[in-house]
Amino acid sequence: STHIRETQINTTCAYCGVGCGLTVNKQSKYCVKADNTLVEAQHTLPSLAGDVNHPANSGKLCVKGSHLLDTNSLEGRLLAPTIKGEQATWQEAIGYVVNAIKSVVNEHGPQAIAFYLSGQLLTEDYYVANKLMKGFIGSANVDTNSRLCMSSAVAAYKRAFGADAVPCCYEDLSNSDLIVLIGSNAAWTHPVLYQQMQAAKAARPNMKMVLIDPRVTATNSDCDLHLAIKAGSDAWLFNGLLNFLHANQLLDVDFIRRHTEHFEACIAKASSATIEHVAQMCEVDEKSLKTFYQFFADASRAISFYSMGINQSSSGVDKANSIINCHLASGKIGKVGSGPFSITGQPNAMGGREVGGLANMLAAHMDIENETHRDIVERFWQAPRLVTQSGLKAVDMFEAMEQGKIKFIWIMGTNPVVSMPNRGAIERALRKCEHVVVSEVVDKNDTLPFAHVALPATPWSEKNGTVTNSERCISRQRALLPPAGQAKHDWQAICEVAKHLGLAQAFNFKHPSEIFSEHAKLSGFENNGSRAFNIAGLSDLDERAYDALQPIQWPVFDKHSSGTQRLFTDAKFFTASGKAQFVAIQPRQPEQPCSKAYPYVLNSGRMRDQWHTMTRTGKAAKLLQHTQQAYVYMHPLDAKTLGVQHGDFIALRSKQSHQSPCILPVSIDNKQPIGAFFCPIHWSKSNSSHVKIAALFSSAKDPLSGQPELKHAAVSAKAV
Ligand code: SF4
Numbered sequence: 001s002t003h004i005r006e007t008q009i010n011t012t013c014a015y016c017g018v019g020c021g022l023t024v025n026k027q028s029k030y031c032v033k034a035d036n037t038l039v040e041a042q043h044t045l046p047s048l049a050g051d052v053n054h055p056a057n058s059g060k061l062c063v064k065g066s067h068l069l070d071t072n073s074l075e076g077r078l079l080a081p082t083i084k085g086e087q088a089t090w091q092e093a094i095g096y097v098v099n100a101i102k103s104v105v106n107e108h109g110p111q112a113i114a115f116y117l118s119g120q121l122l123t124e125d126y127y128v129a130n131k132l133m134k135g136f137i138g139s140a141n142v143d144t145n146s147r148l149c150m151s152s153a154v155a156a157y158k159r160a161f162g163a164d165a166v167p168c169c170y171e172d173l174s175n176s177d178l179i180v181l182i183g184s185n186a187a188w189t190h191p192v193l194y195q196q197m198q199a200a201k202a203a204r205p206n207m208k209m210v211l212i213d214p215r216v217t218a219t220n221s222d223c224d225l226h227l228a229i230k231a232g233s234d235a236w237l238f239n240g241l242l243n244f245l246h247a248n249q250l251l252d253v254d255f256i257r258r259h260t261e262h263f264e265a266c267i268a269k270a271s272s273a274t275i276e277h278v279a280q281m282c283e284v285d286e287k288s289l290k291t292f293y294q295f296f297a298d299a300s301r302a303i304s305f306y307s308m309g310i311n312q313s314s315s316g317v318d319k320a321n322s323i324i325n326c327h328l329a330s331g332k333i334g335k336v337g338s339g340p341f342s343i344t345g346q347p348n349a350m351g352g353r354e355v356g357g358l359a360n361m362l363a364a365h366m367d368i369e370n371e372t373h374r375d376i377v378e379r380f381w382q383a384p385r386l387v388t389q390s391g392l393k394a395v396d397m398f399e400a401m402e403q404g405k406i407k408f409i410w411i412m413g414t415n416p417v418v419s420m421p422n423r424g425a426i427e428r429a430l431r432k433c434e435h436v437v438v439s440e441v442v443d444k445n446d447t448l449p450f451a452h453v454a455l456p457a458t459p460w461s462e463k464n465g466t467v468t469n470s471e472r473c474i475s476r477q478r479a480l481l482p483p484a485g486q487a488k489h490d491w492q493a494i495c496e497v498a499k500h501l502g503l504a505q506a507f508n509f510k511h512p513s514e515i516f517s518e519h520a521k522l523s524g525f526e527n528n529g530s531r532a533f534n535i536a537g538l539s540d541l542d543e544r545a546y547d548a549l550q551p552i553q554w555p556v557f558d559k560h561s562s563g564t565q566r567l568f569t570d571a572k573f574f575t576a577s578g579k580a581q582f583v584a585i586q587p588r589q590p591e592q593p594c595s596k597a598y599p600y601v602l603n604s605g606r607m608r609d610q611w612h613t614m615t616r617t618g619k620a621a622k623l624l625q626h627t628q629q630a631y632v633y634m635h636p637l638d639a640k641t642l643g644v645q646h647g648d649f650i651a652l653r654s655k656q657s658h659q660s661p662c663i664l665p666v667s668i669d670n671k672q673p674i675g676a677f678f679c680p681i682h683w684s685k686s687n688s689s690h691v692k693i694a695a696l697f698s699s700a701k702d703p704l705s706g707q708p709e710l711k712h713a714a715v716s717a718k719a720v
Contacts, residue, residue, distance in 0.1 A: 019056045144414075167567045236281040402425060
């Protein structure tokens with residue numbers, strides 16, 4: 001006979017940085033064995049809803065999150081390891097990886113090894129990968145696709161506050177007088193937060209919303225003002241705001257004097273940003289500019305909500321600091337409803353930062369370049385080969401690979417052939433690399449053909465661990481199902497490799513709770529308050545307490561703490577002086593200017609219902625209904641000039657893809673600026689279309705953060 005049991009599991013959405021809580025109903029069928037014991041025979045996941053108790057979403061979900069269960073089939077799953085395309089055992093695959101690491105380290109040194117990780121990994125996966133490389137192999141070449149997402153915001157926070165510390169929380173969005181959305185189409189990319197803003201505006205119609213974006217997007221529908229600035233001109237706009245506040249004596253002089261440094265140098269640089277000059281540089285009218293500046297001055301509480309339009313730029317760090325400068329100058333920070341608020345793209349872009357998943361960081365927000373931090377981590381890990389200098393950031397890592405300097409790469413949970421700029425260079429790099437290991441959930445994507453070894457990984461529904469969302473909230477992702485086929489969790493695969501490298505003692509983790517506990521302990525280890533990231537209060541969670549962990553915002557100093565909703569309420573910052581730093585900004589144009597040969601600007605981004613390279617959302621038929629294929633969106637006047645109509649195909653070329661154009665159908669869209677196109681990032685070779693958008697973007701990147709310029713390429717267009 002059979003028994004059916006229904007359970008409810010609370011977990012976290014696998015997509016964007018809002019980090020919504022989900023409640024999933026699970027039905028388990030048990031058979032009674034001859035000895036009268038029960039054995040679980042089958043499980044189904046009949047339904048999913050928003051978790052009404054989760055602080056990020058209070059039960060709300062967007063269309064992507066609502067259809068997560070539609071993406072969960074075993075069709076297209078990588079269920080067993082392969083070596084050079086042939087099925088292999090885990091033992092053989094681990095043997096290959098271990099031998100490859102040993103021989104490369106022996107012959108070329110640890111700097112020839114690299115890991116390329118993902119904001120889709122859980123914090124525990126990230127932690128062990130980082131520990132293995134930076135403490136035991138001795139290479140800091142650990143970077144992640146979060147480099148493409150948030151690294152400019154991180155670098156700007158560190159310059160201004162002395163730490164990668166996001167000041168705000170979601171509740172602030174409901175309690176502000178002005179929300180400025182900069183380079184963010186939140187209505188599509190962070191829909192649950194956008195709904196929160198809409199609700200706040202409906203409740204308090206005097207609350208203002210301003211959109212700053214070259215395009216008219218869905219986000220514009222609720223905004224009081226749209227500044228369609230010229231692509232890349234954000235820093236002029238915010239230097240102009242700072243200058244306006246200064247010129248009109250609207251500064252918070254007391255806050256500047258008591259809690260900040262370097263205002264004079266900053267305002268000296270911004271003083272040329274007059275209304276007339278900004279209007280000219282941003283290509284917007286002076287009246288709209290003044291209206292925006294006056295909105296900001298009049299609002300006693302203001303949030304600057306920014307995302308990829310700021311970060312994915314060759315001057316992304318400066319742009320983010322130009323925004324932060326305005327908040328410091330007006331004292332709009334560390335208060336309810338106020339602050340600069342960068343929103344992460346991925347579910348765990350922030351968790352990766354916390355454990356040091358970026359090439360310039362150690363674990364627990366400590367810096368490789370800081371001798372004291374190195375000493376702390378070295379002693380805590382008892383690390384024999386702690387790195388002494390920063391490793392290669394994503395773009396540089398693949399460039400070094402193309403030059404033959406990186407001989408081994410382990411790619412986990414990401415598809416760089418589609419997502420990195422300059423696809424041709426990425427393909428050449430992977431072809432040149434002697435050992436490419438790819439941990440993947442799917443059996444087909446554009447990166448897997450380059451893998452010498454493919455390792456089957458667990459997807460969202462089988463993973464067990466934690467993620468941190470955009471408001472510093474740590475949430476549990478709980479496994480709904482056991483691992484399918486021979487899939488292993490990423491942390492397990494890394495620990496297996498470590499053990500076979502002779503590092504069993506340091507990697508003897510049996511459960512993610514043990515990894516989390518070590519990570520939490522390190523965050524509090526010799527932390528006298530100078531380090532922002534501290535979750536020492538979560539150090540002693542046993543397996544049961546870890547499983548029951550409720551969403552909590554860091555820092556969490558002790559075990560009685562309920563977390564920290566908002567930072568800098570005491571106006572004390574993590575810099576040496578304890579004061580926030582103004583950063584003087586000299587605005588710069590995008591690196592690839594338009595020319596006679598390449599006269600159009602190309603912008604890239606997400607569609608409402610798709611995610612990244614579509615390896616998951618592509619499985620949900622309903623999500624394809626919104627947009628079924630990639631188009632190049634262009635203004636009717638550009639279409640007329642080019643002699644194309646809706647649905648006609650057009651070839652886009654840029655300098656680095658001149659021989660290999662990207663051919664797409666045209667969608668005529670009067671919401672595009674004249675002379676600028678928009679293409680979605682999702683479609684690629686392995687999801688049917690042969691579209692290679694990222695190939696059109698150059699390897700231009702921010703000099704401080706290394707974040708590539710994925711919002712601005714110069715292209716030519718020709719009807720085909
Ligand atoms: Fe998931 Fe983001 Fe949608 Fe929330 S808003 S359901 S986290 S995709």
